[in-house]
Amino acid sequence: MTQIQRQYVRVVIVWVGVLVALYIFQELFS
Amino acid sequence: MTWVDWAIVAIYLIWIVWDGLRLTKRSNEIEGYFLGGRSLPWWAVGLSVMATQLSAITMVGTTGQGYGDGMRFLQFYFALPIAMIVLSVTLVPFFHNARVYTAYEYLERRFDAKTRAFTSFLFLLSRSMSLGVVISAPAVVFSVVLGLDLTTTALLIGVPTVIYTMFGGVQAVTWTDVKQMVLIVVGLIAAVVVLIMGLPNDVGLAQALRIAGAAGRLQTFDFSFDLTNPYTFWSGTIAALFLFCSYFGTDQSQVQRFLTTPSVDAARESLLMSAYWKIPLQALVLLVGVLMFLFFLYTPSPMLFNQVHERAMQEGPAATEYRALESRFEAATASRSAAARVMTRAEAAGDSRNLGIARAEFRRQDEVARAVRNEAIALVRQTTGDPSYSDVNYVFPTFITRHMPIGLPGLLVAAILAAAMSTISGELSALSTATVIDFYRRFVRAEASDAHYLRVSRLATGFWGLFASIVAVWAAELGSLIEVVNRFGSFFYGSILGVFILAAGFPRATANGAFVGLVAGMGAVAWAASATNVAFLWHNVIGAVTVVIVGLAVSVLAKR
Numbered sequence: 001m002t003q004i005q006r007q008y009v010r011v012v013i014v015w016v017g018v019l020v021a022l023y024i025f026q027e028l029f030s
Numbered sequence: 031m032t033w034v035d036w037a038i039v040a041i042y043l044i045w046i047v048w049d050g051l052r053l054t055k056r057s058n059e060i061e062g063y064f065l066g067g068r069s070l071p072w073w074a075v076g077l078s079v080m081a082t083q084l085s086a087i088t089m090v091g092t093t094g095q096g097y098g099d100g101m102r103f104l105q106f107y108f109a110l111p112i113a114m115i116v117l118s119v120t121l122v123p124f125f126h127n128a129r130v131y132t133a134y135e136y137l138e139r140r141f142d143a144k145t146r147a148f149t150s151f152l153f154l155l156s157r158s159m160s161l162g163v164v165i166s167a168p169a170v171v172f173s174v175v176l177g178l179d180l181t182t183t184a185l186l187i188g189v190p191t192v193i194y195t196m197f198g199g200v201q202a203v204t205w206t207d208v209k210q211m212v213l214i215v216v217g218l219i220a221a222v223v224v225l226i227m228g229l230p231n232d233v234g235l236a237q238a239l240r241i242a243g244a245a246g247r248l249q250t251f252d253f254s255f256d257l258t259n260p261y262t263f264w265s266g267t268i269a270a271l272f273l274f275c276s277y278f279g280t281d282q283s284q285v286q287r288f289l290t291t292p293s294v295d296a297a298r299e300s301l302l303m304s305a306y307w308k309i310p311l312q313a314l315v316l317l318v319g320v321l322m323f324l325f326f327l328y329t330p331s332p333m334l335f336n337q338v339h340e341r342a343m344q345e346g347p348a349a350t351e352y353r354a355l356e357s358r359f360e361a362a363t364a365s366r367s368a369a370a371r372v373m374t375r376a377e378a379a380g381d382s383r384n385l386g387i388a389r390a391e392f393r394r395q396d397e398v399a400r401a402v403r404n405e406a407i408a409l410v411r412q413t414t415g416d417p418s419y420s421d422v423n424y425v426f427p428t429f430i431t432r433h434m435p436i437g438l439p440g441l442l443v444a445a446i447l448a449a450a451m452s453t454i455s456g457e458l459s460a461l462s463t464a465t466v467i468d469f470y471r472r473f474v475r476a477e478a479s480d481a482h483y484l485r486v487s488r489l490a491t492g493f494w495g496l497f498a499s500i501v502a503v504w505a506a507e508l509g510s511l512i513e514v515v516n517r518f519g520s521f522f523y524g525s526i527l528g529v530f531i532l533a534a535g536f537p538r539a540t541a542n543g544a545f546v547g548l549v550a551g552m553g554a555v556a557w558a559a560s561a562t563n564v565a566f567l568w569h570n571v572i573g574a575v576t577v578v579i580v581g582l583a584v585s586v587l588a589k590r
Contacts, residue, residue, distance in 0.1 A: 004295050008115050011305045015111040018309050022104070026250050029236075029243035 031176065031431055031439045038440030042213070042447065043190050049209065050194025050202035050455075059480040063199035063487055064131055064463045065290050070204055072296040076303030078207035079278075079287045080311070082456035083304070084214065086168035086187075086449045087423075088315060094335075094422035096319015097326075100247030105266035106567075107312050111305035112267075113274035118298040121279045124534050126294045131467040133285040133530075140533040141541035143472070148548070149529065150468035152522050153282055154461060158494060161457050162501025167423065168450045169502055172443075174338045175427040184502045187450050192495030195455045196488050200290055203455040210448035217445030218314050221426075224434055225321035230328050237374050238324045244373070244389050245396045247320045260565040269567035272574050276527035278304075283460035322429050326363075327370055329433070333359040333406050335424035339414070343406075348413045355409065359402045366395035454498070462490040521559070524570030525551030528577025536578075540585040547581025 001009075061067055095103050130136050134153070138146035169184040176183070194202045229238050242248050252262045259265070278284045278301065288297040333356055334340045343352040369392035376385040411419045430442045466487045475482075529548050532539040554576040555569045564572075 004118070004298055007299070007302055008118070011111050011115055011302055014306055015309075019108065022101075022250050022309075022313070026101070026243075026248050029239045029248050030246075 032436050034436055035440030039443050042444035047190045047194050050198045050206045053198040053201040060483045066201045069292050070290040072291050072299040074204055074208050075287050075291050075300035077211045078204040080304050081207035081211040081452035085164050085453035086446050089446045089449045090171055090423045090426050092315045093319040093426040096316035097322045097425045101250040101316050102261050104250050105261050107309050108266035109271035110274050110308045113271050114301045114305035117279040122297050123294050126297050132282050132464050133280050134468050141544050145545050150464050161498040164453050165502035166505035171423050171427050175431050181503050188499040191451045191454045195458045196491040200459050203459045207452045210452040213448045214445050217442050221318050225325050228325050233374050241370050242320050247323055258563040265567045269571050272524050272570035276523045280526050280530050282464050283457045286460050335421040335428045339410055355406045362399040362402055366399050369395045458491050458494055461494040462487050465490045521552045521555045524573025525577050528574040531578055532581045539581055543581040543585030546584045547577040550580040551577035
């Protein structure tokens, strides 16, 4: 795996993490 | 605003022009002027990409949306990180390896001159008009909030930007974008801190957020699959993917940014910076709006945030009706505030039964306050005859100028100016590049010295700056024309992506196939926009898919 391919994987992981965090935030305070 | 705030704004304007002009000597040949000698660092380009996309309309409009509608708009950006990966794998290496100046230049190499000229012309037409709106929107808000003449505020935004873009080229654009981006983030964080500190002493942040949640302002996700609803999880992840691929991958104002990097991987890294930071940044912008909702829950707020319209209504023919609405609004907001305090006390006491009752009462009072405000907006629309009247852009500037401590209004006004200028400079540079490379050097004078092209490029930048400023000043009169042109621009966003998909992904696609496909795609979007209620984000999908299908069909049939 090249360095840029590792970056793509990292972006997807962070993306999923951010969406899950936003959902938890919404549910926590609603 | 105090003299200290005005001094901060003046220092910002002088500093940014001086900083941009310092880079003039590095832009003494055409590649340096348009592409920074293809040597700019990825992190600076990444910040520039983000700064170009974040305009003053985002600063004043999106915060206003957060105030009235909560976090829902964030869904619009959900597909952006994935779009950046798709572009990094597909179009970025094509453009970079082709060593082009414009995205449309690549289309001539792949198809023919008419496809290049047509797509570049569409870009010039729609971008120059939308640039007028990018200047006029904050200019109108500043003229109302700061009590200045519209021409003065438009020139205050436009002239410094034109000066440093004209002389410093893309290097000035990129390095000023970096500083402007830092200023924008610092301004937003300062606003968040002031808003949190402005909450009553007996209301903690977590309690305040629960109140915002009870009012539905923290509802981010909408999983309903409704093609007529512009902001759902599905439109944000599927339809917006096409929009962002088109914007970041085929719009010269963005493509030019990553072409200034020295390698394909550096270009990819610059795009991936937005993939990491765009959603959190946009969440911060919307959070400022939500916190303003909480702030005005405990501080008396005007019913309408546009003070010019407010005064006109108070003294105009519908004054009696308007004053009655004001009284009802005052009563509703007082009851809403009281209900919020009861809710907070019940929560602190761990009284779950009363908390439920208080929560329901708070929601009811919030609905009442919203309904009265909507009645007031409807009355303004009826009285002024302007059916699109909205005060969403005035909420944040009103908070800045009336409720922030000395020094910070200056910082925030400078941050909004920075957001406007970073977008304007990037778009001016792109308009100039497309004009000179796709038209002047291609059709008027193919062989000339770098010094000649540099002179023409600077003139082109100045011309588009002047054009956009005139459009901005006359925006009110040109309202319907600008709307028509912007609507026309939205017809080709998905379609132009379809042409690039054909170019890069389908070797069998021919020039005529791509051209016919483009026209068919624009026609399909025009039909969808006029004959159906399908939300605008899905138009990008319709356009791109139509172009690819029609383009391939024409290419295959013509070869037989």
